[in-house]
Amino acid sequence: xxxxxxxxxxxxxxxxxxxxxxxxxxxxxxxxxxxxxxxxxxxxxxxxxxxxxxxxxxxxxxxxxxxxxxxxxxxxxxxxxxxxxxxxxxxxxxxxxxxxxxxxxxxxxxxxxxxxxxxxxxxxxxxxxxxxxxxxxxxxxxxxxxxxxxxxxxxxxxxxxxxxxxxxxxxxxxxxxxxxxxxxxxxxxxxxxxxxxxxxxxxxxxxxxxxxxxxxxxxxxxxxxxxxxxxxxxxxxxxxxxxxxxxxxxxxxxxxxxxxxxxxxxxxxxxxxxxxxxxxxxxxxxxxxxxxxxxxxxxxxxxxxxxxxxxxxxxxxxxxxxxxxxxxxxxxxxxxxxxxxxxxxxxxxxxxxxxxxxxxxxxxxxxxxxxxxxxxxxxxxxxxxxx
Amino acid sequence: xxxxxxxxxxxxxxxxxxxxxxxxxxxxxxxxxxxxxxxxxxxxxxxxxxxxxxxxxxxxxxxxxxxxxxxxxxxxxxxxxxxxxxxxxxxxxxxxxxxxxxxxxxxxxxxxxxxxxxxxxxxxxxxxxxxxxxxxxxxxxxxxxxxxxxxxxxxxxxxxxxxxxxxxxxxxxxxxxxxxxxxxxxxxxxxxxxxxxxxxxxxxxxxxxxxxxxxxxxxxxxxxxxxxxxxxxxxxxxxxxxxxxxxxxxxxxxxxxxxxxxxxxxxxxxxxxxxxxxxxxxxxxxxxxxxxxxxxxxxxxxxxxxxxxxx
Ligand SMILES: Nc1ncnc2c1ncn2[C@@H]1O[C@H](COP(=O)(O)OP(=O)(O)O)[C@@H](O)[C@H]1O
Ligand SMILES: [Mg+2]
Numbered sequence: 001x002x003x004x005x006x007x008x009x010x011x012x013x014x015x016x017x018x019x020x021x022x023x024x025x026x027x028x029x030x031x032x033x034x035x036x037x038x039x040x041x042x043x044x045x046x047x048x049x050x051x052x053x054x055x056x057x058x059x060x061x062x063x064x065x066x067x068x069x070x071x072x073x074x075x076x077x078x079x080x081x082x083x084x085x086x087x088x089x090x091x092x093x094x095x096x097x098x099x100x101x102x103x104x105x106x107x108x109x110x111x112x113x114x115x116x117x118x119x120x121x122x123x124x125x126x127x128x129x130x131x132x133x134x135x136x137x138x139x140x141x142x143x144x145x146x147x148x149x150x151x152x153x154x155x156x157x158x159x160x161x162x163x164x165x166x167x168x169x170x171x172x173x174x175x176x177x178x179x180x181x182x183x184x185x186x187x188x189x190x191x192x193x194x195x196x197x198x199x200x201x202x203x204x205x206x207x208x209x210x211x212x213x214x215x216x217x218x219x220x221x222x223x224x225x226x227x228x229x230x231x232x233x234x235x236x237x238x239x240x241x242x243x244x245x246x247x248x249x250x251x252x253x254x255x256x257x258x259x260x261x262x263x264x265x266x267x268x269x270x271x272x273x274x275x276x277x278x279x280x281x282x283x284x285x286x287x288x289x290x291x292x293x294x295x296x297x298x299x300x301x302x303x304x305x306x307x308x309x310x311x312x313x314x315x316x317x318x319x320x321x322x323x324x325x326x327x328x329x330x331x332x333x334x335x336x337x338x339x340x341x342x343x344x345x346x347x348x349x350x351x352x353x354x355x356x357x358x359x360x361x362x363x364x365x366x367x368x369x370x371x372x373x374x375x376x377x378x379x380x381x382x383x384x385x386x387x
Numbered sequence: 388x389x390x391x392x393x394x395x396x397x398x399x400x401x402x403x404x405x406x407x408x409x410x411x412x413x414x415x416x417x418x419x420x421x422x423x424x425x426x427x428x429x430x431x432x433x434x435x436x437x438x439x440x441x442x443x444x445x446x447x448x449x450x451x452x453x454x455x456x457x458x459x460x461x462x463x464x465x466x467x468x469x470x471x472x473x474x475x476x477x478x479x480x481x482x483x484x485x486x487x488x489x490x491x492x493x494x495x496x497x498x499x500x501x502x503x504x505x506x507x508x509x510x511x512x513x514x515x516x517x518x519x520x521x522x523x524x525x526x527x528x529x530x531x532x533x534x535x536x537x538x539x540x541x542x543x544x545x546x547x548x549x550x551x552x553x554x555x556x557x558x559x560x561x562x563x564x565x566x567x568x569x570x571x572x573x574x575x576x577x578x579x580x581x582x583x584x585x586x587x588x589x590x591x592x593x594x595x596x597x598x599x600x601x602x603x604x605x606x607x608x609x610x611x612x613x614x615x616x617x618x619x620x621x622x623x624x625x626x627x628x629x630x631x632x633x634x635x636x637x638x639x640x641x642x643x644x645x646x647x648x649x650x651x652x653x654x655x656x657x658x659x660x661x662x663x664x665x666x667x668x669x670x671x672x673x674x675x676x677x678x679x680x681x682x683x684x685x686x687x688x689x690x691x692x693x694x695x696x697x698x
Contacts (some may be wrong), residue, residue: 009495385443
């Protein structure tokens with residue numbers, strides 16, 4: 001009975017919220033306009049140079065020379081070799097889950113290939129393979145610089161003159177050391193990278209703003225004083241206010257992805273269920289952040305300022321504007337606390353690399369924890385009081 | 388229990404501070420059942436703050452209050468279905484229609500759909516809003532908004548109704564109608580606590596408390612208050628009020644002097660003997676003024692009880 005009344009009140013609040021939203025032309029317009037304007041603005045973004053990409057390697061040869069090659073690749077600072085894989089399959093798996101951006105495969109016949117290269121020059125096969133998560137074109141651009149890394153050899157064995165390249169040995173234009181295998185976005189179009197990210201950015205902007213303003217508006221217009229003298233409970237008010245925006249958030253996701261697929265030919269590799277699950281978790285996280293703001297701000301203007309204050313660092317540090325791997329360590333730590341950072345990894349993983357949501361669970365649970373913390377803080381702060 | 392059934396509201400030393408400002412200062416109240424209890428005081432005297440504390444919306448800094456037998460703010464949740472509150476500011480949703488506003492609140496109060504509809508219809512009839520049913524609340528006139536707010540406050544048939552300056556945005560005719568509605572509610576058994584800064588409204592109340600600077604400076608029936616006023620009221624009819632004022636300026640025992648057109652209203656200390664003669668003494672013989680003692684009205688009560696604070 002109590003529960004039924006509770007549900008009745010939540011539905012009443014949601015319905016009222018939707019009615020008001022429908023009559024507020026400007027806000028209603030923003031629901032549609034924000035995603036489309038942003039999509040057009042960011043659709044053609046600029047590539048950046050990236051360093052310290054997380055990388056792993058599988059070394060089938062495991063000779064001194066192959067180890068030297070890996071050490072040199074690491075020393076280039078373009079990649080950070082953080083793990084060793086036992087097979088190429090494992091490497092690809094890590095790549096898909098977003099745990100690494102770059103994988104190096106050194107074949108078992110590495111020494112043979114090294115010899116061939118000295119003898120046949122141009123026509124020889126590449127020495128090893130680099131797997132790149134090219135869904136971020138910037139990543140691919142940086143890795144391209146590694147392809148011609150001169151293969152080092154153990155000083156004792158190596159003829160000294162060879163060090164200075166093929167010109168001395170008479171072989172012109174040796175083949176690239178690495179053969180690149182771009183994954184997920186072979187044409188390396190930036191829209192492919194930007195559009196899924198934009199889903200996160202737009203949700204961050206609109207979800208936080210709408211909820212943060214939703215309760216403050218009641219306070220400012222005086223209706224909160226009326227509402228808190230009714231039997232309505234704080235959590236009912238919060239849930240009732242949030243629900244319509246969950247729906248709006250999903251509509252926006254559909255809008256961005258639909259337009260992205262139509263105009264920018266972004267491939268959508270995820271199942272709709274996975275997309276919805278990922279979006280729901282993130283929408284909830286953003287809405288609860290908005291709720292917390294609404295319990296802090298006294299006026300709509302303050303709510304707007306606080307929303308912007310929370311939005312800007314997410315925009316800058318999440319990996320949307322600047323590649324995550326290129327940021328200094330402390331910035332990365334801060335970014336790990338932000339919902340957008342995790343959502344970007346999830347949505348890129350499932351949309352571009354075709355990963356399943358369950359495979360991305362290591363990025364989902366931080367979002368869930370974030371939402372829980374925010375909701376607890378917000379409900380703790382909201383009192384049925386005016387002081 | 389029998390006591391709290393008699394007294395719907397009781398408070399002891401109810402106090403609220405905002406920083407160093409004492410908005411409500413040790414207020415003791417007793418509001419009997421089915422009475423229309425007036426809260427008279429100028430702006431900033433603490434009427435709204437007191438009502439908010441009684442509703443459980445603000446925490447008292449000191450003191451206690453029991454409303455309908457429940458301690459506020461601790462047990463305020465138990466009041467929600469039994470109390471109606473019409474806020475000083477119009478607090479319904481301007482972008483919803485008259486009906487939608489009432490329907491929403493009915494749902495929040497968990498009124499059954501059929502009962503809700505019939506109750507809303509009754510109230511729209513009673514408060515002459517039936518033809519405004521579909522109109523957005525924001526586009527209503529002052530009087531219509533006020534009647535809608537009253538309908539919203541009584542929708543769930545509360546035992547106790549708080550009205551915070553309900554008539555401040557309303558013309559005199561609407562104000563009279565409104566008071567008719569309030570007495571109708573009291574006749575039906577609802578206790579009404581209504582704040583106002585209009586004397587003629589205060590005079591209608593069964594009981595009255597006068598607030599000034601957060602202090603309860605007087606209470607009782609309006610008649611009692613007027614009978615017990617601690618001053619003599621003298622009225623002077625004159626052609627030249629300015630000159631008469633000047634002549635009276637230094638008079639001993641003069642508490643206050645107010646001009647109303649060609650009349651001057653004087654409040655004199657009770658101790659002043661033979662007041663008419665005393666006043667005439669002060670005036671020039673050629674002033675052409677008629678002096679007489681009159682019955683005190685509520686305004687006089689107010690001036691007398693708030694005088695200490697002003698000076
Ligand atoms: N939330 C608040 N914060 C600070 N001061 C307040 C607050 N609410 C009321 N006050 C102050 O308390 C005093 C009493 O206000 P109020 O109860 O609204 O008076 P009234 O309703 O009689 O006009 C005023 O001086 C007002 O400025
Ligand atoms: Mg007030």
